[in-house]
Amino acid sequence: MIVCIANQKGGVGKTTLATNLAVALSKKGDTVLVDADDQQSAVKWSKRRTENLIDTEHHKGDLKKVLIDLQKKYKYVVLDVAGRDSEEFRSALQVADKLIVPTQPSQADVEVLPFVLKMFNTFQKVNEKLEPFIVVNKAPSNSKSTEVADSIELLQTLPKFKILNTVIRDRKQFRDASVQGLSVLEMGSSKAKDEFNEFLVEIL
Template sequence: MAQIFTIAHRKGGVGKTTLATNLAVALSNKGKTLLVDTDDQKSAYNWNEYRQEKLNSISVIENLGKTLQPLNDEYEFILIDIAGRDSEVFREALLISDKLIVPTQASILDLELLPYIADKVTKAHKLNPDLKAYIVINRANANPKNNEVAEAKKFIAKYPIFKLLNTVIHDRKQFRDAIIGGLSVSEMGSSKAHDELNKFLIEVL
């Protein structure tokens, strides 16, 4: 049985696909991994098409559970990238996942949608009580004088249904460069982005 991860947020542009692509490479170094792109923009699927060393990836727009069921025994990890909007596929993903990862920027416009996701997780727990829900702060400002992350942590603490990861992923150009090259930051040599990705991986595994 595969361990199923879903990366989702109701908000667009928070870094779901960036973290999904980087995590997919990291997981595929640990075991057979399937990257599932459920967004009709197909950014994750297309990123894989640019890669020289292709991962296993499929694009699935509907009937997620039915599509993944026969693949469950074939893979050790299945990673699902969800579009930043309300969708049937998001609700379905919550019912079949072991772990939900919600990337958020430390901005009120992203954070104010957390109650919406908390509600979806509460509902999913009725049918999938073992679902774990993590939040990771992404695109954080590296300036030590910037207190947005501290403020965001206080906000997130109001929603105990989520476990906030200790790893904070900062806004680093390398994450953008990696996507363009069909790469993971781990394939671009050692860097702060690579270190953050490793810490993130350890926390969600």
């Protein structure tokens, strides 16, 4: 299974979801984390790990052959890719099984999503199995905020994408885990862990 995590927008949690997902999936079967972003944040995260190492590779350019070859060797291929219009993103959409788009719950973030939707529409024609998901990430933990409800209403106007019921909130534990090269799943119990587990159930 090839899971592509992408969004044109920066800082929305692509690498956070990719690294946490790689750890979660590695417990179910051989998993490789592919970092197709020049910043190589996932590679850097992986180098901070000291135990239960996750195979992590940086690749550039056309990823079709790379991903198909990795899929022969690994049960799960998790891809972190900057979702701007790039050869990496375009090629990944041609072979991936799932496209997960994290977004923050603000109008400015939601407004850039039609670009990803357009890319998805282009490549779903050649890759019919591709399933697209949107997950709200870094939502304010203050439950009184109406930002999440407002942005979900906006997201629902985007056709085809499945909007996950799970809302991942801004939880310090995600940042703490990243600093140590960990997943929140490898730390003590927390709301971050519960939310991430809920997210997993919805996408698998």
